Amino acid sequence: MEQSTSHTFKENAHKAIDDANLRVSLQTMKTGFRAKRSAAVAKLPEFEALRDEGKRLKDHVLANLDFYLEAFEAKVLEQGGHVHWCATAEDARQAVLTICRDHNARTVTKGKSMIAEELGLNAFLEREGVTPIETDLGEYIIQLRHEPPSHIVAPALHVRKEAVADAFRATHTHLAPDRDLSEPRQLLDEARSELRDKFLAADIGITGANALIAETGSTIIVTNEGNGDLTQLLPKVHVVIASLEKVVPTLEDATTILRLLARSATGQEFSSYTTFSTGPRRPEDTDGPEEFHVILLDNGRTKMLGSEFEEMLRCIRCGACMNHCPVYGAVGGHAYGWVYPGPMGSVLTPALIGIENAAPLPNASTLCGRCEAVCPMKIPLPRMLRDWREREFAAKLTPDRQRWGLQLWAFAATRPALYRLGTRLVARMMALAGGRRGRLSTLPLAAAWTQSRDMPTPRGETFMDLYRRRSSSTSQAATGKKG
Amino acid sequence: MTSSGSTSSRATVLDGIRRAHNRGPLDAQAQEVLRQGIKTPGSRVVPARAQGDHAHHLALFAEMAQAVAATLVRVDGWAGVPEAVADYLKGHNLPTDLAVAPDPRLDGLAGHGLFTVRRGPALPQDVVGVAAAFGGIAETGTLMLVSGPDTPTSLNFLPDVHVVVVAASDIGGTYEEAWARLRLRYPATLPRTVNLITGPSRTGDIEQTIQLGAHGPRRLHIVLVDDRAQA
Ligand code: SF4
Numbered sequence: 238m239e240q241s242t243s244h245t246f247k248e249n250a251h252k253a254i255d256d257a258n259l260r261v262s263l264q265t266m267k268t269g270f271r272a273k274r275s276a277a278v279a280k281l282p283e284f285e286a287l288r289d290e291g292k293r294l295k296d297h298v299l300a301n302l303d304f305y306l307e308a309f310e311a312k313v314l315e316q317g318g319h320v321h322w323c324a325t326a327e328d329a330r331q332a333v334l335t336i337c338r339d340h341n342a343r344t345v346t347k348g349k350s351m352i353a354e355e356l357g358l359n360a361f362l363e364r365e366g367v368t369p370i371e372t373d374l375g376e377y378i379i380q381l382r383h384e385p386p387s388h389i390v391a392p393a394l395h396v397r398k399e400a401v402a403d404a405f406r407a408t409h410t411h412l413a414p415d416r417d418l419s420e421p422r423q424l425l426d427e428a429r430s431e432l433r434d435k436f437l438a439a440d441i442g443i444t445g446a447n448a449l450i451a452e453t454g455s456t457i458i459v460t461n462e463g464n465g466d467l468t469q470l471l472p473k474v475h476v477v478i479a480s481l482e483k484v485v486p487t488l489e490d491a492t493t494i495l496r497l498l499a500r501s502a503t504g505q506e507f508s509s510y511t512t513f514s515t516g517p518r519r520p521e522d523t524d525g526p527e528e529f530h531v532i533l534l535d536n537g538r539t540k541m542l543g544s545e546f547e548e549m550l551r552c553i554r555c556g557a558c559m560n561h562c563p564v565y566g567a568v569g570g571h572a573y574g575w576v577y578p579g580p581m582g583s584v585l586t587p588a589l590i591g592i593e594n595a596a597p598l599p600n601a602s603t604l605c606g607r608c609e610a611v612c613p614m615k616i617p618l619p620r621m622l623r624d625w626r627e628r629e630f631a632a633k634l635t636p637d638r639q640r641w642g643l644q645l646w647a648f649a650a651t652r653p654a655l656y657r658l659g660t661r662l663v664a665r666m667m668a669l670a671g672g673r674r675g676r677l678s679t680l681p682l683a684a685a686w687t688q689s690r691d692m693p694t695p696r697g698e699t700f701m702d703l704y705r706r707r708s709s710s711t712s713q714a715a716t717g718k719k720g
Numbered sequence: 721m722t723s724s725g726s727t728s729s730r731a732t733v734l735d736g737i738r739r740a741h742n743r744g745p746l747d748a749q750a751q752e753v754l755r756q757g758i759k760t761p762g763s764r765v766v767p768a769r770a771q772g773d774h775a776h777h778l779a780l781f782a783e784m785a786q787a788v789a790a791t792l793v794r795v796d797g798w799a800g801v802p803e804a805v806a807d808y809l810k811g812h813n814l815p816t817d818l819a820v821a822p823d824p825r826l827d828g829l830a831g832h833g834l835f836t837v838r839r840g841p842a843l844p845q846d847v848v849g850v851a852a853a854f855g856g857i858a859e860t861g862t863l864m865l866v867s868g869p870d871t872p873t874s875l876n877f878l879p880d881v882h883v884v885v886v887a888a889s890d891i892g893g894t895y896e897e898a899w900a901r902l903r904l905r906y907p908a909t910l911p912r913t914v915n916l917i918t919g920p921s922r923t924g925d926i927e928q929t930i931q932l933g934a935h936g937p938r939r940l941h942i943v944l945v946d947d948r949a950q951a
Pocket of ligand 1: 556
């Protein structure tokens with residue numbers, strides 16, 4: 238499974254909050270995604286009714302999940318496709334590998350898939366001698382930078398264009414080193430032409446799925462770039478990786494979700510490409526894949542059914558909760574330490590990798606309720622965060638003081654002025670307390686956290702003070718407002 | 721044509737679901753109710769904007785498609801298609817070598833002197849692809865294209881310029897209307913690929929700046945054929 242650093246959320250977050258580039262990126266997200274979503278919602282008077290319909294629909298599916306999965310499976314088989322049931326992440330990785338081996342695959346193109354991230358599929362395939370190539374522009378950028386996505390819809394949200402240019406120069410070494418890559422357009426054109434050949438040469442195309450349809454045995458992908466379509470159209474084999482809860486009964490039910498998805502995610506009325514794939518190409522077709530495989534992944538989801546976290550399985554991965562979360566907006570996605578960030582991640586990650594590995598996440602929230610208010614599937618995220626806290630409390634994973642420390646920290650971190658004032662005060666106090674030794678063995682508000690390590694004593698100023706002093710002619714990056 | 725991974729995984733997953741719900745497999749009667757539900761999808765919340773008469777649907781379709789950076793021209797009858805395509809290509813200084821879907825409704829393009837036409841799926845070097853749509857959805861200005869020998873899917877994604885011809889009589893208000901038409905035309909199984917296309921390819925992955933032409937077509941031009949007189 239993808240490695241996790243969720244247990245060190247606080248350290249991760251402190252690093253993130255002082256990252257000036259990240260702050261600019263997160264600010265862009267707030268003005269972008271939030272404004273676009275609210276404009277799109279305002280244009281559709283039926284949006285609230287659709288949310289209710291979406292919730293009803295998914296609750297019905299979850300109550301009858303076995304039936305709909307078997308119905309979906311029967312339809313896929315009827316059309317000559319293959320279905321691979323995978324209880325664990327390892328089962329799914331092996332299923333993908335077997336398909337690769339059966340076709341002597343050397344390169345695999347990939348559409349954007351959070352499930353593939355959950356499986357740690359790229360690292361696994363590389364170890365097995367198969368080269369995975371991400372084709373979504375954002376995923377491609379982070380693959381070149383060897384880092385995980387920081388947002389479930391916009392994986393390279395944290396990367397600024399200069400850093401994209403650096404990654405391209407380091408990778409596309411056959412191109413003129415002095416070429417101009419200062420504009421997003423130039424970066425996009427370079428990625429487009431580099432990836433074109435990869436699409437054409439790939440042996441297997443792997444995509445995720447936004448939904449599975451029991452009525453027809455179809456899988457759906459939603460993209461804006463068209464990369465998922467080239468991924469599944471050109472190679473001989475199309476492999477779909479999907480988690481169980483993606484199934485819906487009919488085309489109409491899928492439509493309800495599609496009416497909610499793009500508006501909540503990017504504020505579009507509809508994404509550019511919504512594609513329904515049903516079995517392999519037909520004998521009379523002149524293009525399309527000859528084989529069609531669906532990997533159905535459980536990986537802990539059936540355990541959520543019937544529990545207080547069942548409603549999390551309604552999630553359609555739109556990202557609205559993180560776009561509107563003050564904590565995500567302050568620290569970005571990487572601080573959450575695993576595949577799924579933001580409020581949905583703080584609920585889902587403990588369920589999938591164990592609360593013992595993700596204990597700080599449910600505390601990384603101010604419980605302000607904005608996530609639930611914008612969630613198209615009306616998922617009670619704050620209630621479930623509280624439930625995790627209770628479970629965690631019962632299991633005594635969190636010493637009291639760290640718990641309160643984190644909560645205070647979350648409160649302050651989402652109020653930038655307070656945070657800066659706070660860290661400055663703390664830094665000064667710590668400079669005093671550290672005295673001549675220059676080391677502190679306990680840190681106020683986070684005793685548990687410093688128990689096992691000595692903190693170097695700050696010299697009476699915070700990183701941000703320092704940064705400001707060093708570059709007082711600063712860009713917005715240095716002094717820019719958050720929140 | 722197989723279900724695998726491991727047969728035990730299948731049982732583990734299904735048992736897990738049933739255990740979570742404190743029940744065994746659904747009984748025959750409960751299954752029958754769900755099966756009927758799949759066969760007769762009930763009424764849904766449908767945006768009011770997509771109601772109204774056919775003229776409203778055509779106007780809304782054009783408005784919504786243009787709002788997402790597609791261009792659109794209306795022509796009177798299929799005979800007008802070659803001229804409309806020629807005008808568009810000339811206007812944008814585009815090449816006149818075309819990869820055209822074998823759909824017989826597009827035969828007129830092959831006969832037009834201006835074009836060099838190849839029929840069939842797209843090749844990597846194709847710059848302009850011409851396809852015919854199964855229909856259009858006014859609600860969001862969305863085109864529906866289906867795969868088949870006459871309508872290869874590669875034409876929708878490989879060429880830089882995607883020209884789509886759609887009959888006015890095939891434009892409806894909502895997705896629901898499109899699904900109903902699709903089921904009527906393909907009662908046994910859907911075509912391998914059904915594409916809903918809403919504007920040209922785009923990305924916001926670099927600093928959230930929206931740019932057209934990520935991996936799919938940089939331009940989408942819609943030729944809306946008024947065919948009601950002939951229908
Ligand atoms: S929890 Fe709700 S808002 Fe968050 S990603 Fe899932 S569906 Fe979207």
